[in-house]
Amino acid sequence: MNISEKTINNYTIVSLQGILNASSAPKLKTYIAGMPDEQSLVIDLENVEFLDSSGLGALVGIARKKKTSSAIMKLARMNERVKKVFEITQAYTLFDIYDDVSAAAEA
Amino acid sequence: MIFHLDTSTTLPLGVVLLKKRVDATNSIELQKAFAQWLQQTNNFVFDCTELDFIDSSGLGAIVSCLRKALEHHGDVKLAALGPKVAMVFELTKAKKLFSIFSECSEAIQSFVTVSTT
Amino acid sequence: MKTLLVIKKQEYEWLIDLFPGVHPLLVPICNKPFIEFLVDFAILAGSNALRIVSDGVLEDVEHYCENGSRWGVEISYGSMRPADDTHTVIEKNRRFCLEERVIIISGFLFIRYNKKSEYASLFASLPSGELLSCPNGSISLTGTSTTKTGTPGTLPFSLAALDSIGKYYELSMEILSTGLTHYVIPGYSSEENCYIGRNVVIPKSAEIIKPVIIGNNVQIMTNSIIDKNSVIGSNVIIDRESVISGSIVIDNTYIGEHLEVKNKIAAGNLLIDPQSGTSIVMEDPHLLTTMTQSRVAGALLRRIVHAVGATFLIVLQLLPWLLLRPILGMQGKWKRKREQHYTGLPGKNVTLTNTTIEGTGAASAFAKALSLDRFTLLFNVLIGKLALIGNLPLPVTPAIRRLPNSHEGYRPAVFSYAEAEEWPEIGIDAEIVEHYYAVHSDPLKDIAMTQKALFHRTH
Numbered sequence: 001m002n003i004s005e006k007t008i009n010n011y012t013i014v015s016l017q018g019i020l021n022a023s024s025a026p027k028l029k030t031y032i033a034g035m036p037d038e039q040s041l042v043i044d045l046e047n048v049e050f051l052d053s054s055g056l057g058a059l060v061g062i063a064r065k066k067k068t069s070s071a072i073m074k075l076a077r078m079n080e081r082v083k084k085v086f087e088i089t090q091a092y093t094l095f096d097i098y099d100d101v102s103a104a105a106e107a
Numbered sequence: 108m109i110f111h112l113d114t115s116t117t118l119p120l121g122v123v124l125l126k127k128r129v130d131a132t133n134s135i136e137l138q139k140a141f142a143q144w145l146q147q148t149n150n151f152v153f154d155c156t157e158l159d160f161i162d163s164s165g166l167g168a169i170v171s172c173l174r175k176a177l178e179h180h181g182d183v184k185l186a187a188l189g190p191k192v193a194m195v196f197e198l199t200k201a202k203k204l205f206s207i208f209s210e211c212s213e214a215i216q217s218f219v220t221v222s223t224t
Numbered sequence: 225m226k227t228l229l230v231i232k233k234q235e236y237e238w239l240i241d242l243f244p245g246v247h248p249l250l251v252p253i254c255n256k257p258f259i260e261f262l263v264d265f266a267i268l269a270g271s272n273a274l275r276i277v278s279d280g281v282l283e284d285v286e287h288y289c290e291n292g293s294r295w296g297v298e299i300s301y302g303s304m305r306p307a308d309d310t311h312t313v314i315e316k317n318r319r320f321c322l323e324e325r326v327i328i329i330s331g332f333l334f335i336r337y338n339k340k341s342e343y344a345s346l347f348a349s350l351p352s353g354e355l356l357s358c359p360n361g362s363i364s365l366t367g368t369s370t371t372k373t374g375t376p377g378t379l380p381f382s383l384a385a386l387d388s389i390g391k392y393y394e395l396s397m398e399i400l401s402t403g404l405t406h407y408v409i410p411g412y413s414s415e416e417n418c419y420i421g422r423n424v425v426i427p428k429s430a431e432i433i434k435p436v437i438i439g440n441n442v443q444i445m446t447n448s449i450i451d452k453n454s455v456i457g458s459n460v461i462i463d464r465e466s467v468i469s470g471s472i473v474i475d476n477t478y479i480g481e482h483l484e485v486k487n488k489i490a491a492g493n494l495l496i497d498p499q500s501g502t503s504i505v506m507e508d509p510h511l512l513t514t515m516t517q518s519r520v521a522g523a524l525l526r527r528i529v530h531a532v533g534a535t536f537l538i539v540l541q542l543l544p545w546l547l548l549r550p551i552l553g554m555q556g557k558w559k560r561k562r563e564q565h566y567t568g569l570p571g572k573n574v575t576l577t578n579t580t581i582e583g584t585g586a587a588s589a590f591a592k593a594l595s596l597d598r599f600t601l602l603f604n605v606l607i608g609k610l611a612l613i614g615n616l617p618l619p620v621t622p623a624i625r626r627l628p629n630s631h632e633g634y635r636p637a638v639f640s641y642a643e644a645e646e647w648p649e650i651g652i653d654a655e656i657v658e659h660y661y662a663v664h665s666d667p668l669k670d671i672a673m674t675q676k677a678l679f680h681r682t683h
Contacts, residue, residue: 053660057647060656064649083301087283089659092303094652096316099302103318130507163508190502194495198511200484 003031008105011040011072017047020055028058037069042104046077051085063094072096076104108137110144113152116219121151122211125158129165137165141172149181152214156187161195170201182206186214225347226273226320227266227327230313232306233280235332235360235387242389242503243474243491247284249276252475253334253392254399254455255410255419255439259285264408265335265381267297269327270344275320277302277313314366321366325352331361334395337381338406346380360385393489393498396472400435400453411437421458439475459515478513529667530612533674534605534638537612545599548591557583565617567609568634573620574609576601595681601638611637613644613674615658633662641665644676 001018012035020028032041043059045051059075066073076098078086086092098104108129113120121144129137144151153169161169173183184206188196196202208214236248243251250257259276266274274297276282276289282301292299300320304313310330314321327347329335337343347365354364356379363383384395399407404417411419417435424442426432431449439458444450448462451469456462460473463481473479474491489496492514496503506512552558559580564573579597581588591597604610610617614637641661642654661673 052664053641053645053657054647056656056660057645057653060653061647085660086303087281087286087301088663089656090281091656093279093305096305097303098316098318099320100318100322103315106315160504160507162506163511190497190500191504194488194497194502194504195506198483198485198488198495200482 001027003028008042008102011042011074011105013042013044013076013101013105015044015047019050020048020058021050021052022054025054025058028055029061032062032065037065038071040072041066042074042076042098042101044076044101045082046079048079048082051082053089056085056089056091060091060094074098074104076101108133108140110140112147113215116215118150118218119148120215120218121148122154122215123151124154124156127157128160128162129158129168130160130162131164134164134168137168138171141175145175145179145181149176149179150218151176151181151183152211152218153183153185154187154211154214155185155189155192156211158189158192161192163199166195166199166201170204173204182218184208184214184217186211225270225327225344226275226324227262227269227271227329228314228317228321229262229266229274229276230304230310230328230330231276231278231280231332232304233278234306236280238388239392242489242494242496247281247288248332249278249282249285250288251392252457254396254404254407255421255437255457256407257288258334258386259289261334261407262329263289263292263295263297263299264339265337265343266327267295268337268339268341268343269347271297271327273298273300273320275300275302275317277304277317279304279306279308310364325365325367325369328364328366329361330364331358332386333358333361333363334384334386335363335381336384336403336406339408340406341380343380355379356381356383358383358385360387389489389496389501389503390498393472396455397453397470400437400455404435409437411439445481461515476515478509478515480508480511483511526611526667526670527608529670530605531608533612533671534602538599538602541594541596541599541602544591544594545596548587548596551587552581552583552591555583555585555587557581557585557588564620565636566620566634567636574604574617574636576604576610576617592681595639595678598638605638611635611670613637613639613641613670613677615662616640616642616654633659635662639674639677639681641673641677643681644673646680 001016001020001024004015006013063073074096078097108126109124111122113122176183186208187210188207208217231249239248239251249259263274274292276285286301289299302317304316310328349369350365351369352365352367354362356363386392409419411421413419419437421438421440423440424438426444427446429446430444433450433452435452436450436454438456441459442456443461445462445464447465449467450456451467453470454468455472457473457475459476461478462468463479465481466479466483468485470487471485472489477490477492479485479490489498490512493506493512494503495506495512549558559582561578562575563578565576567574577600579600581591581597601610605612614635617636640658642648642657645657648654648657
């Protein structure tokens with residue numbers, strides 16, 4: 001999995017590319033842990049090819065951490081495959097999900 | 108179910124207070140008890156104030172009570188049917204067989220009016 | 225033109241109890257799923273794309289509507305949070321809302337319209353802003369009109385809130401008596417006010433009085449009367465000499481013989497009086513019953529694999545259990561509790577003895593490490609009452625009379641998938657994992673997951 005980063009407004013946009021599963025989830029966690037806790041995030045999921053339960057666990061964990069340090073974490077641009085996983089697991093109830101990165105970074 | 112003989116009017120009336128449910132578990136009990144009550148009077152009011160549910164065997168028992176009472180030239184009148192119980196009586200058309208009153212006292216009074224005229 | 229439908233779970237939740245197993249957006253109104261009325265309207269209004277946004281589960285809706293190719297409109301789905309206002313929802317769907325004008329229908333509303341009216345040019349010419357509103361929601365428009373026209377007079381559509389079973393009934397009756405030609409109603413209609421589906425058996429002695437709508441696979445037995453203003457759903461049997469009038473019989477319902485259903489809604493074994501809102505669950509199957517499709521025995525392989533796995537564990541745990549159970553029992557550290565749990569089959573529960581091992585002594589630690597607290601539950605796998613791995617059995621509580629709808633694919637088990645994963649912290653996390661594996665699991669993976677669960681439980 002590749003992770004790239006840019007900044008829009010006060011948000012760090014973290015774009016993921018590839019597979020987010022048990023073997024790549026720790027990489028994402030360490031990457032996010034390298035940022036200040038109070039940094040708000042938008043995670044761009046457009047190029048995530050596969051997401052499993054561990055990958056979902058990483059996202060839930062990050063969201064929870066951000067919440068405790070009063071930062072915001074949003075998800076953007078879910079493709080159909082990723083959307084499916086969020087739907088069947090009903091994990092969407094935990095996240096703010098945008099279909100556009102810049103819209104997510106504005107609100 | 109609680110039975111008592113109402114003597115407030117000129118006519119001796121059997122008032123039966125039905126409780127909670129009349130269903131397969133207690134419908135035979137009701138029919139047996141009714142045969143005994145019939146020896147004291149022919150006219151009955153079934154007070155349904157506390158009746159929450161009735162199934163088809165319960166309904167069958169009440170209809171058989173009515174039939175027996177009619178054989179003895181008496182009647183069974185129903186009083187204070189709750190909305191759920193009323194729906195079952197309506198659905199099964201059993202409603203048409205009974206005189207139904209909203210208050211127990213009205214049902215008791217109705218026997219007197221009929222017997223004096 | 226595009227249409228954005230924003231419907232919150234809170235607005236339709238009241239329907240779940242009345243139509244168990246049917247998504248509220250798919251609840252039939254005059255035998256047509258609710259959402260289809262809105263799809264039709266969106267198309268009439270000139271939309272080429274429709275997005276349905278909700279904070280509730282849309283899985284069933286998506287399964288039914290798919291991508292909309294059936295109607296020639298592109299249908300997509302979005303999620304929101306319960307507290308989001310319309311502005312936030314538009315932001316969350318910015319890409320969808322960007323290029324064209326968007327009709328925003330917000331709230332659990334029924335839109336009265338007439339399919340013969342011209343809506344596409346009307347909507348194109350209307351100014352932006354709120355067009356109509358009622359206490360339960362509104363319909364509004366974004367963007368600027370292409371053609372300049374004066375402010376329109378009365379709009380050729382109106383809103384009806386759907387917030388109670390009474391309203392649902394009234395609306396159905398309103399469509400039956402005045403609006404059958406305004407909407408596309410399913411079924412053949414060789415004459416006015418009469419719509420009949422496929423495979424409907426009506427004997428000569430039965431009487432059907434218009435207006436009436438009858439679904440597919442319906443059997444009406446001898447001497448029955450379907451009196452005016454009735455809607456009969458699909459897979460329904462009306463047994464002999466029964467009378468249905470001014471009533472709605474929902475899909476998969478059996479109505480017994482010699483009955484009179486007047487101004488009611490019959491849904492499975494539930495009989496509802498829409499005027500008072502009273503409902504009664506019939507316990508006599510010969511009066512009213514839900515007709516269930518028989519379950520396919522495709523889970524046989526899984527059962528065998530699980531039984532083999534359970535046998536293996538029983539053999540493994542037997543000796544430690546025989547040794548430790550009496551010791552812990554004497555120390556008072558072996559706590560047992562018998563409770564009713566849902567089985568996943570409607571109306572059927574299973575009594576399970578849950579064991580908790582307390583204390584920190586060597587015996588307790590060893591027993592916990594070996595998961596001996598689950599030992600007795602393993603026997604339930606052999607008789608097919610539990611799976612080896614699946615969901616944690618949900619106890620029956622007076623608060624939840626039925627298995628909640630959110631437990632799609634629920635399979636009570638000795639070990640849960642959530643125990644196999646490292647990350648779940650709280651209940652909702654466990655639910656996410658269990659939902660995930662309800663879809664992404666197979667019998668062989670189950671064995672691996674059981675191993676993982678056994679391993680993780682010790683840490």
